[in-house]
Amino acid sequence: MNNFEYQNPVRIVFGKGQIAKIKDYIPSNAKVLITCGGGSIKQNGVYEQVITALSGFDYKEFWGIEPNPRYETLMKAVEVVRNENITFILAVGGGSVVDGTKFIANAALAPKGQEWNILKGKYIPLTAVPLATVLTLPATGSEMNAGAVISRNETVEKLAFHSPFSYPKFSVLDPETTFSLSARQRANGVVDAFVHVTEQYLTFPQNAPIQDRFAEGILLTLIENGKKYCTENEYDTAANIMWASTLALNGLISVGLVTDWATHVIGHELTVLQGLDHGQTLAVVLPSLLKVQKEQKAEKLLRFAKNVWHICEGTDSEKINLAITKTEEFFRELGIKTKLTEYEIPQTISHEISERLKVRGWKLLGDRKDITPEKVEEILNFCF
Ligand code: NZQ
Ligand code: ZN
Secondary structure (H helix, E strand, O other), X not given: OOOOOOOOOOEEEEOOOHHHHHHHHOOOOOEXXXXXXXXXXXXXXXXXXXXHHOOOOEEEEEOOOXXXXXXHHHHHHHHHHHHOOOOEEEEEEOHHHHHHHHHHHHHXXXXXXXXXXXXXXXXXXXXXXXXXXXXXXXXXXXHHOOEEEEEEOOOOEEEEEEOHHHOOOXXXXXXXXXXXXXXXXXXXXXXHHHHHHHHHHOOOOOOOHHHHHHHHHHHHHHHHHHHHHHHOOOHHHHHHHHXXXXXXXXXXXXXXOOOOOHHHHHHHHHHHHHOOOHHHHHHHHHHHHHHHOOOOOHHHHHHHHHHOOOOOOOOHHHHHHHHHHHHHHHHHHOOOOOOHHHHOOOOOHHHHHHHHHHHXXXXXXXXXXXXXXXXXHHHHHOOO
């Protein structure tokens, strides 16, 4: 295990009726900007709960943060924060609203003209407007991490940034907010959380049994609850999925470890070029990546086969193949497609993405830094 420091400052306020508590954790003299998506929170009663809790506060609203939040939209909110002297931002929605808000909070206090450089890694934020979240879609873990992923139309890019100032002050996780989610968004969320775990767990043995067992616990919870969560509104099922999704990407399961993240890098390219949902891209890429990397990942794949899929029979190679098949079947049972052909994506995409990574200088991906652009093309060819 490598040396590490771990500090996660996010207060989690979990459970039914907990949105009312936001008033206890936002400074009473704050000038608040509430950031929102396209309107789902108006239909499911979340907006009303937030507004009731904020009665007496000085607040404004910013609507229209879209899925895969766009720099162009977020810069409008940056202007609002600057012009209205906003001192606290409350994100109410899914990962896109939360990520968009992290960008707004950092960009608003950056020098003018440096905003996109935050995503390019050319400007490191020195401070940000404090933010908090009311999460309505379990998936990204953004509610308890310091990452955000932002897209830009003009440059056809989807890039991530991390800043210590992006940690929410608090996040409210009320499982009942998920009851209005479509089956598609539920499946996307379960797959996203599942793949967050595999990016950190399916690498090579690093003698880290605590991290491995936490990871397996999250995967088993997602498998045991995933299908029911996608088809029914049952409180405990939603609660377990919500907490599993948060724990999947709050940094705890990867302390001291080398991680992978190649599935996500390839997935982001599919979203920006072809418009697939984030979860859809991961369901397509992960099984193919595991097939191509099965020798390099053999030891962890065998552990995954035994501890997660309870596969005990057959040769090592048969066990690994079956674990990959069961993973893909699990995704399909949730109702998500796992082949690019099913999304009518042209086969030329494999070469296009490989070339884009070369141009950007992203030549070696994966936990062993052995996924070259040529291998990315091979992985994508397996997705058809
Ligand atoms: O915009 P509204 O009207 O709110 O509708 C949203 C949106 O259309 C809807 N929705 C959200 N909560 C709902 C609901 N509909 C009904 N009832 C509810 N309770 O769902 C749609 C999708 O929302 P979105 O926020 O885009 O989904 P998700 O949470 O999956 O976020 C995806 C984004 O997060 C990024 C992805 O790349 C993508 O841009 N990620 C962020 C990460 C992070 N910050 O750590 C890590 C992830 O790997 C991921 O990359
Ligand atoms: Zn993800």
